[in-house]
Amino acid sequence: MRRKLFVIGTGFDKSHGLDTLYQDFYEYLKSEYSEADEYNIVVPDATIDHHGNEIFDKNEVVGYLLNLINRSEDQYWSSFESTLGKLDFSNEFEELPECYDRDGDRNLFHEAYNNEDLAVKLSKCVPKIKELFSEWIKTIDISKAVPKKEFIEMVDEESDKFLSFNYTLTLEEVYNIKNVYHIHGVIGEELLIGHTSAPLFENGQDGKYIGSEHGLEMIHNILRKDIEGALKKNIDFFEDLGENIHDIYVYGFSCGKEDEEYLRQIIEKTAKSDVTWYFLERENLSKKENILKNLGYKGKVKSYHIKGTD
Structure with missing residues (x-):
């Protein structure tokens, strides 16, 4: 036989x-979260509830993620998973103000701290794309x-x-x-989704935005598909x-x-x-x-x- x-x-x-196409996921996000602004480039902040848990406004998160992914994607999100491995956060970091000390010199220490703080915010928000993906799959x-x-x-x-x-x-x-x-994976279980790109930073090298490395690497790893x-x-x-x-x-x-x-x-x-x-x-x-x-x-x-x- x-x-x-x-x-x-x-x-x-x-x-x-x-x-079930990635384009359908994109359309779901726009429809389900109709108040989301996909032109939003502001990284959402969390609020703390009475149990001490961080809570995000989902429309803010979805709006930001739509904007972030659209920067590297076509209108059909046809390369959605590989795009998760090459997300471009340069706009966010370039918006941070330059810091100067009392003598008028650049304070790179403070700038590194600001970069780190932003990367931490991103690491809490961006991985929520996986939760949203699982949410969408359940609606099919x-x-x-x-x-x-x-x-x-x-x-x-x-x-x-x-x-x-x-x-x-x-x-x-x-x-x-x-x-x-x-x-x-399958509906009701943890879903395996993401990119297969190499690590962002090899051998402890610094990134373009000093101080951001740990947070950005965390995002990269969370969104990696564990083949x-x-x-x-x-x-x-x-x-x-x-x-x-x-x-x-x-x-x-x-x-x-x-x-x-x-x-x-x-x-x-x-x-x-x-x-x-x-x-x-x-x-x-x-x-x-x-x-x-x-x-x-x-x-x-x-x-x-x-x-x-x-």
Whole structure:
């Protein structure tokens, strides 16, 4: 029996009529927080409640985050996750006043303190983008998704395996599939989202704005996608691929650079099998084949068709 592995990405949900693109997240923020000013460049301040907890005005936070991300993104937020690794805070730091001592000389110590204070404020506000993302995911209504006949006919629920990069339960609730591994988490759990960029500061080097390094590095680390941790958590899934998988179907998964390590693991674990990878007809087959070849794959790459994915 030729067992199959299905690699499921955002395009799968989208082809089922679900609003799961990053652009949909952007539209959700603007709609849900209608009082948010996306032209706001002021870093929100927290207030302290009677329990001593810091409380932020969500509209202020959303407005600031929209402005921050839009500086490095297109109107569709198509590179949202990678953008989280290259956020530009230069406007905020340049707005800080220069400090001078009594002799009229620049007081770099005070300026470093101000930089540090601003970085701390940013480190409390910016990571809330992850909370907002989880909040949005919970609003996605999969009850309107209609099963696709061709996909049903392809699937063997007993023997096939499913690696999903989606946070929704579309496979489980629309197709009644149980054997699904959600590598980035699922609704109701902590979601794995973020960039895969290198550390901001290597070997203790100073940044452009002295004093800000610790706070900015904290933001960078919080927004980093822990791929190594995800692989370790799901090691049994990858180890079990072995010689059992012969056909790999990719449905709605972009094979982006951020997720290459997952592809590499699949290729390595199935290297001894006579494996063929399949991509939807509308995909750029030669581009996907080059990605796989660069990761060490030496087998065949073919296309397949499912109605309604054109």
